[in-house]
Amino acid sequence: MEEKVKTNIQDLFSSAAERKTFLKICAPMVRYSKLEFRNLVRSYGTDIAFTSMIMADSFCRSEKARLNEFTTNKDDTPLIAQFAANNVIDFLSATEMVFPYVDGVDLNCGCPQRWAMADGYGSAMLKSPEMIADLLGTVRRNMPNTFSVSVKVRLLSSTHLKQTIDMCRQLEATGISFLTVHGRTAAEKTTVPVHRDALREIKQSLTIPMVANGDIFTLDDAQQMHQETKCDGVMAARGILSNPAMFAGDMRTPVGCVKRWLSICQQADTDITYQCMHHHFSFMSESLLPKQRRVQLNNLAKDKDKVYDFIRTHIPVDSVGNVDIDHPSKISCCYSETNFRKRLAEKGEKAETGSVGCAYDSEASDGNFFQSKKAELGREDQVPDRPNDDGADFMDGGGLLFDE
Numbered sequence: 001m002e003e004k005v006k007t008n009i010q011d012l013f014s015s016a017a018e019r020k021t022f023l024k025i026c027a028p029m030v031r032y033s034k035l036e037f038r039n040l041v042r043s044y045g046t047d048i049a050f051t052s053m054i055m056a057d058s059f060c061r062s063e064k065a066r067l068n069e070f071t072t073n074k075d076d077t078p079l080i081a082q083f084a085a086n087n088v089i090d091f092l093s094a095t096e097m098v099f100p101y102v103d104g105v106d107l108n109c110g111c112p113q114r115w116a117m118a119d120g121y122g123s124a125m126l127k128s129p130e131m132i133a134d135l136l137g138t139v140r141r142n143m144p145n146t147f148s149v150s151v152k153v154r155l156l157s158s159t160h161l162k163q164t165i166d167m168c169r170q171l172e173a174t175g176i177s178f179l180t181v182h183g184r185t186a187a188e189k190t191t192v193p194v195h196r197d198a199l200r201e202i203k204q205s206l207t208i209p210m211v212a213n214g215d216i217f218t219l220d221d222a223q224q225m226h227q228e229t230k231c232d233g234v235m236a237a238r239g240i241l242s243n244p245a246m247f248a249g250d251m252r253t254p255v256g257c258v259k260r261w262l263s264i265c266q267q268a269d270t271d272i273t274y275q276c277m278h279h280h281f282s283f284m285s286e287s288l289l290p291k292q293r294r295v296q297l298n299n300l301a302k303d304k305d306k307v308y309d310f311i312r313t314h315i316p317v318d319s320v321g322n323v324d325i326d327h328p329s330k331i332s333c334c335y336s337e338t339n340f341r342k343r344l345a346e347k348g349e350k351a352e353t354g355s356v357g358c359a360y361d362s363e364a365s366d367g368n369f370f371q372s373k374k375a376e377l378g379r380e381d382q383v384p385d386r387p388n389d390d391g392a393d394f395m396d397g398g399g400l401l402f403d404e
């Protein structure tokens, strides 16, 4: 089995605190926080990267789900795998399977999408903190102390903080390494400003590190968030999509960053989907291309070479020096289902193989591998593929999946 060098996430937080600074974190983003993008943002000051959210039930049951949803390489560290799970067996078994390849696991308790809520995932779990605590506590007890276990939550209310603070303290008591708080409630859209005062109070009530999330678009925003809330880390999602170099202090995507993405995608070749490569170009070029050009970019035929040619023609990538990119090949990950099957057997359940018994659609070519999500998204899900307006539609496409 190919091994990966491990990073101790708790040491990273301690060292940042000693230096009176904070960790800069690339958020989990469905479809987008893939290996290639993680490589890109690590070149620009990102200290920790999350994977996209992975459905733990599919990960445990389907080798195809594992191959499609998780890839890594030897340089892909510090790395946290984020899971959506609604029971202990799935969360613990998925954690054990991914353990050799990551530095920690995170439980998503923030997703407000209807499909997730209906199945008892994401922010639906915030209604039963004792269940979240059970999942986190079990994984914490079963994994080495040096391995990070964390959770991502939202505010329970924007006006009455006691309930959120009680929940965070209850989760802290399970022995988790840190927690991330998105400073909005599940009902609040991104048009509502993040409640920084709430984040500050939550931080004061905890002893473990807290990562603050929401509305971070520049390094300045991150520094202000740190100053105002005393948080230990700052996590960005939409900001880092539009400018992967934001944590390095760049106010807009540098041309060199586009060149890096080009080089990473070319080196990754078939490991990266057309959709992922194309969407990232669209997001990051928002500040570099006039609207009409972005419309053209978004409507290009589904051909990687056409996108690369378009970028070379309209963004002066050849005017910047060599970007010297190394994108090592992905590790071939080996997973054992033994513990998972044993646990199911103890419960008197049988583990179905392949995609049978879980919502994973391994044949999906559009990147929507989870059938319940796919059914709900319906036509809207087509928006990111062929937007008919400007690139903002792409972002809205992401927002359709996660209007956080």
Ligand SMILES: Cc1cc2nc3c(=O)[nH]c(=O)nc-3n(C[C@H](O)[C@H](O)[C@H](O)COP(=O)(O)O)c2cc1C
Pocket (backbone or CB within 6 Å): 027, 028, 029, 030, 031, 032, 052, 053, 082, 108, 109, 110, 111, 152, 182, 213, 214, 215, 216, 235, 236, 237, 238, 239, 398, 399, 401, 402, 404
């Ligand atoms: C395209 C997209 C995908 C997202 N996917 C996830 C996800 O997989 N897991 C998760 O916990 N949050 C997800 N989120 C929410 C973000 O991690 C973050 O909490 C939210 O966008 C607020 O941060 P921001 O203001 O920096 O965008 C996603 C957000 C976007 C825009």
